[in-house]
Ligand SMILES: O=P(O)(O)O[C@H]1O[C@H](CO)[C@@H](O)[C@H]1O
């Protein structure tokens with residue numbers, strides 16, 4: 001890692017202080033909207049929103065379907081901050097930049113992260129439009145030394161060697177399942193393992209087969225770095241993947257995935273996801289995690 005990529009505690013603090021001076025909201029929950037899922041922010045009441053380009057120190061979103069706005073507001077009386085647009089490694093951002101907002105959120109007082117993404121399915125039983133509650137992840141770029149925690153450790157955020165077992169909170173996963181049941185949508189709700197790959201190209205058939213053999217249920221190009229950094233600084237994490245396509249695993253299958261199709265499917269499930277996230281925030285205990 002080059003020194004220009006290092007972000008100091010003061011840099012995170014400067015951005016947090018700027019945001020605290022611009023809004024009265026004091027969020028406990030952060031929501032990251034995946035590709036095409038920016039409408040999750042629309043449910044927030046009493047909104048204050050900021051373009052990423054106006055926030056000191058914030059990176060810029062360059063991907064279609066990621067608006068590039070930070071929205072503060074209330075969901076059933078609970079204060080949230082919502083990223084309408086995330087940053088990806090394939091955009092050319094360093095992983096410190098990709099995960100910059102998470103440490104800023106920590107300094108704002110956030111203790112729970114809800115992360116969402118669009119993903120392709122490897123699991124044979126999954127269908128397009130399914131919602132996968134993330135049980136665990138595989139950080140593939142991390143195996144190759146691409147990890148946002150690489151570099152000097154800032155003990156003020158967390159330990160040098162953080163554990164990652166059980167990173168996706170069990171109670172929140174159970175709560176989400178119960179909510180899905182009461183919403184009558186459990187027939188298309190799954191629980192599984194998400195794998196991050198670097199992108200930006202979608203998988204070859206051989207890569208898809210490899211991921212399938214490794215026990216991956218859904219694959220995407222985000223989420224793992226954000227979750228690693230959130231967990232490192234003591235946040236509770238809940239994650240959802242919307243299955244926007246089935247990854248091609250057969251040489252007889254001539255279908256080709258594209259980003260526009262991913263955004264289309266995201267639109268199709270927007271109402272259900274918005275309801276699920278709203279219910280989850282409204283029913284979660286936000287004071288039980290003070291780490
Ligand atoms: O992970 P999110 O941001 O939801 O987006 C997913 O969708 C895009 C590909 O269509 C990639 O960016 C992939 O990571």
Ligand code: HPA
Nearest residue numbers: 118119120219220221247
């Ligand atoms: O099939 C996929 N592969 C990787 N990332 C993705 N994001 C949405 N679908 C996919």
